[in-house]
Amino acid sequence: MNTVRVVGTGLLGTSVALGLTSRAASPTRVLLSDPSPTALALARDLGAGEIDDGTTEADLVVVACPPDVTGQVVLAELAAHPAATVTDVASVKAGVLDAVLAAGGDAARYVGGHPMAGRERSGAVAARGDLFLGRPWVICATPKNDPARLDAVVAMALALGASVVTMSPADHDQAVALVSHTPQVVASLVAARLQGAPEDAVTIAGQGLRDVTRIAGSDPTLWAQILSANAAPVAAVLRAIRDDLDGALAALDALAAERDVPAHGARGDLARLVAAGNLGRERLPGKHGARPTAFASVTVAIPDEPGALARVFADIGQAGVNIEELSLEHAPGRAVGLVELSVLPAARERLERALAEHGWQVVG
């Protein structure tokens, strides 16, 4: 990996370039390309690499352009750089491979990838060399791949600090349909219901609704591209959800009419739905990829002012308690913040004692 060409200097492409150029151990020469001269110059000015003038051949090409043109660009790069390994970062993978195979592209040299990283801001200006640190990077090996080409792409992801996960393009697309694309659609469906909500109703909304709808703030154009590129796998998951939803509706309808007709089994149906959610939720890996631990949670009220978090965490640190998870909650109409701290169950008592000793108000 002596020379890497990055095609597309948006958030992901520029982050890859910055990560590779800034490695102290073995710096890589990065050649930048983008159809927008402004975006290209910006990435260069940020230190992401040099503008590709066509005089140097790259060993590895990273295609980081919008998902709806990735297939064509990968094909063009395979043709223009007949010795290079070509990878991409698009969030749907089977379609890119299909495009390569359908056009007779060199499938031995194309190894698709998908770094599970992003930011709410976009463009080169939001790029970070460490964007991929500790994040999964899916590499989609295929039987046609030259093993040395696969190794080169894996080495790049590892060089950027990512955790490599290999799976087939079809398995990848089904996995992201389940863990990323469907949750996006569902969050949007729930949030869309709030459009016509009375003011009082949104006033009493709590953390649960905020969590369920957080990703509903995403970019509509980008998501229309992603969802349409992965239409069949997303539809399959959504259809299964709709079947369960129809079951819940039948139970609720029976309960709403219970004064007239006994709703046999309806409560059980609802309880089973929530219990199935419990089991599914437990499948999610916990911190550092380990099995989930049931953390104990402690909520502290703190004044809403600079330095307050510092003071509370200093007191916690002194007590030798490690915080596993934390979140800052809203306190409507009050000038206090509520910080929810999750710790190992064995550490809860020590944490509560330390907080009380330092005069912090533990509220839950």
Add this chain to the structure above:
Amino acid sequence: MNTVRVVGTGLLGTSVALGLTSRAASPTRVLLSDPSPTALALARDLGAGEIDDGTTEADLVVVACPPDVTGQVVLAELAAHPAATVTDVASVKAGVLDAVLAAGGDAARYVGGHPMAGRERSGAVAARGDLFLGRPWVICATPKNDPARLDAVVAMALALGASVVTMSPADHDQAVALVSHTPQVVASLVAARLQGAPEDAVTIAGQGLRDVTRIAGSDPTLWAQILSANAAPVAAVLRAIRDDLDGALAALDALAAERDVPAHGARGDLARLVAAGNLGRERLPGKHGARPTAFASVTVAIPDEPGALARVFADIGQAGVNIEELSLEHAPGRAVGLVELSVLPAARERLERALAEHGWQVVG
């Protein structure tokens, strides 16, 4: 509010009792009642009040028992304490009022309430006198209410530090169907899909799925009670969601078949769904009940050890930057934590400079 009788010494009842007995300014005498002698003695031992021996009449009765028996218990308390104001804390309100009216209970003295507070743990042992601090407490006034009775219930909620929101029982039930009960069902539906997921798929799950499914860990029995008590309003919201979902499925099916038949307008339909979610999400109030502000976000990598959070927040506090929201992210397979800090946009540069000066690794 000289003497308050609390019926049901679980999490909410014991928290109300603790909050009222511990007020330094004007302590209230609290009489405790519970069908379980053990739960009752535990609440007393925690300092929540004295066991009600029937010799003192309360001014105010707070019914804090499971939702499926609240109506009956409110009726019994109205009859047994003919001078007292009676309120409850059940999360669905129209059914309780209906039970009072249907049995000819004294509706002038019954004022329903619903504190929007809870914990993941339950029972008296998890109770906190400050559980309601800064949380909304819905008071369901009805035309039949004696104004002085309404005032007494409002005064109690304010004494516990809550923000009072008044609405009719029907409006309340529709509001919680939208902002609490439907999100719970949808989170359970999404989480339930993970039950059969391949191990690789859950490995690459990110923060989005974790957020959407966080509340899917809730208690099935309690939620079967809540959903069945609010069946019609929840069904109405879920049916609207299902209609939008059918629209999304039609668009996805058209896109999946696009090789054979052009999918006219399908991308637009998906983009419009995500855009509708953007608009709905913007309805949620921001910090302290204010309009939402677009915060700037900065992510810092920190070592996973006691004191690390203290050091980073000490450095932030020194720079005079106020953190508006924060969350600790998982870094699968790595011994670092990623802390995402949200600050006012104007403070971002100062925050990033302060972090860099102190040697923190800003990764996003």
